[in-house]
Amino acid sequence: MRNLSVYQRFATIIAALTIVLFAVCFYILRKLAFPRIGEALDRRQKAIEDSIDNAEKTRKEADELLAEYRERLTAARQQADDIVARARKTGEAHENEVLAEAKAKREEMMEQTRRDIEAETRRAIQQIRSEVADLTVLATEKVTRKSLDSADQKRLVEEALAELDFAALASEERH
Numbered sequence: 001m002r003n004l005s006v007y008q009r010f011a012t013i014i015a016a017l018t019i020v021l022f023a024v025c026f027y028i029l030r031k032l033a034f035p036r037i038g039e040a041l042d043r044r045q046k047a048i049e050d051s052i053d054n055a056e057k058t059r060k061e062a063d064e065l066l067a068e069y070r071e072r073l074t075a076a077r078q079q080a081d082d083i084v085a086r087a088r089k090t091g092e093a094h095e096n097e098v099l100a101e102a103k104a105k106r107e108e109m110m111e112q113t114r115r116d117i118e119a120e121t122r123r124a125i126q127q128i129r130s131e132v133a134d135l136t137v138l139a140t141e142k143v144t145r146k147s148l149d150s151a152d153q154k155r156l157v158e159e160a161l162a163e164l165d166f167a168a169l170a171s172e173e174r175h
Contacts, residue, residue, distance in 0.1 A: 133157040 140156050 129161060136160040
C-alpha cells in the first residue's frame with residue numbers, strides 16, 4: 001500500500017467511507033424508514049383489499065337487488081295479466097248479459113206483436129162476420145123482397161157464417 005499514490009489512497013478511503021456511509025444509511029433506513037414504508041404499503045394493501053371486498057359486497061347487493069327487481073317485475077307482469085284476464089272475462093260476461101237481455105226483449109216484443117196480430121185478426125174476423133151478416137140480410141131481403149123476422153134473419157146469418165171458413169182466413173192472416 002505504500003506504493004499507492006495519493007489518489008489511489010484517497011479513492012480507497014472514499015470507497016471505504018461510501019461503504020460505511022451506505023451501511024449506516026441502510027441501517028438508519030431499515031430502522032426508521034423501512035418500517036414506515038412497510039406500514040404505508042400494508043395500509044395501502046389493506047385499503048385495496050377493503051375496496052375489493054366493498055366492491056364485491058356492492059356487486060353482490062346489486063345482484064340481489066336486480067334479482068328482487070326481476071321478481072317484482074315478474075309479479076307485476078303476472079298481476080297485469082290477471083287484471084287483463086279478469087277485465088276480459090268481465091267484458092265477455094257483460095256482453096253475454098247484454099245479448100241475453102236483448103234476446104229476451106226481442107222475444108217479448110215478438111210475443112207482444114203476435115198477441116196484437118191475433119187480437120187484430122179476431123177483431124177483423126168479428127167485423128167481417130158482422131158485415132157478412134148485414135150483407136146476407138140485405139141480399140136476402142132483396143131476393144125475397146120482404147123483411148125477415150128476427151128468427152129467419154138469425155137462421156140465415158148462421159147458415160152463411162157456417163159456409164165461410166174463418167179458420168182458414170185466420171191462418172192466412174198469420175202468414
